[in-house]
Amino acid sequence: MDMTANAVSLAGVTKSFGAVRAVDGLDLDIPQGQTVALLGPNGAGKSTTISVLLGLTAPDTGHVQVFDRPPAAAVRAGRLGAMPQEGGLIPRVTVGELLGFVAGTYATPLPVQEVLAMARLTGLARRRADRLSGGQAQRVRFALALAGDPDLLILDEPTAALDVEARREFWDGMRRFAARGKTILFSTHYLEEADEHADRIVVLDRGRVVADGGSREIKRLAALTTVGLTVTGDTSWLAGLPGVTAVEIRGRRAKLRSTDSDATVMALAQAGAVRDLEVAPADLEDAFIALTGRHAAVGASPPDSPTRTAPFTTTMPAAGTAGEESAA
């Protein structure tokens, strides 16, 4: 295996559906061994990007390579594993039989026992695949994606519709797989999920990358502050102050969104503009607006899904989250 090759390389990729630009000039390189979260609201282009990477959707323009080859060739070579978002499992066979069958279709599969252990399914090997809970069935889909021992695993919203316990078990298995030096790309709506499980977070909005970095960098963005003050006369200079990313004027009140409130306040002090100065942490909605330049879509959750789909939620969406710490 060529260790210098990127697992994923997207360059100038666009994909439109009619008038909608689902992916808009996307550049993304993922080195081998990284676990990357694609984070974004509904319609950001996550699924389309993943579909392009899997070779299921041809981009209108741009180049797509998976381990230096076209996606279809990487799939044929068994280097790319994917997990379907949903869909029934074959009835009447056991989990172990199903995995054994799928493993048999690959040139160099993982031993079934190992896959079962990694997906935390060992105790369920003899259970019929059509008699599983939602979380168990999701772990079987995960196991099916691992069966061929791929070097890159691509997961589209793998924990959608799972409860807290099932989600924890799922990530547990995923971490074991990542520990083998594998590359993982997963999409999610949840900042917290990206934060906890990815080395790197790529925030997509309207088909473009609006932020890309480690969780600390993204958190720093999410930990924006607002600086409020009373102003008179010209306010155009406020936008040029250090740290300031947005200025909102309401009457005589200015609200500055800042990534560095210390620097902003210092500059305001030097300018003698400190009347009724107020520094407060921005909320996540502010952070999202700062990243994407628009308000978060709310109520966009599909009716059959128990999950909430606000772009950045600080708590996990399912029931039983009492006592979970919220992001600082």
Ligand SMILES: Nc1ncnc2c1ncn2[C@@H]1O[C@H](COP(=O)(O)OP(=O)(O)OP(=O)(O)O)[C@@H](O)[C@H]1O
């Ligand atoms: N097959 C299609 N036909 C028409 N429009 C599509 C198609 N697939 C995606 N789109 C549109 O492209 C945009 C991006 O969709 P995509 O599914 O990639 O976003 P997403 O980030 O995965 O969203 P979600 O979180 O809701 O799955 C949306 O506006 C969507 O309506």
